[in-house]
Amino acid sequence: MLLPHIDTERCTGCGWCVAACPPRVLSLEVVAWRKRSVLHDAPACTGCSLCERRCPFGVITMNKLPRPASGQA
Ligand code: SF4
Ligand code: SF4
Incomplete structure (x- = not known):
């Protein structure tokens, strides 16, 4: 599954x-x-990558996760 990684240091909060x-x-x-962009509900993210494409500053990169992290500490 794909999840956005937000480089908080570079996010302008636009x-x-x-x-x-x-x-x-x-x-x-x-x-x-x-103000920074935060993924507050990762399980509901569809992995559509629209956020990555929309960010004007290249702050968001989609990461492929081997499996959902739910249930892990
Ligand atoms: S735009 Fe798509 S990939 Fe980005 S956080 Fe929302 S659902 Fe997930
Ligand atoms: S579009 Fe990019 S710079 Fe703007 S709030 Fe989102 S991650 Fe931050």
Whole structure:
């Protein structure tokens, strides 16, 4: 399955990815005093990659996970 990895250090908090995400699993949250995009509901992410394509700064990369991480500590 594919999940977006957000490079929090480089995220500008512009919100384009949040608006582009169909299931609305991305949100802007304050991290280290700045707004950043956060994947708040990974299990509901469809892996569509729209957020990666929409980010103007190349901050998001889709990572292939060998298997869902649910159930792991
Ligand atoms: S891959 Fe698709 S569903 Fe998942 S966070 Fe990005 S836009 Fe949303
Ligand atoms: S589109 Fe890119 S820079 Fe803008 S909030 Fe999303 S990850 Fe951050």
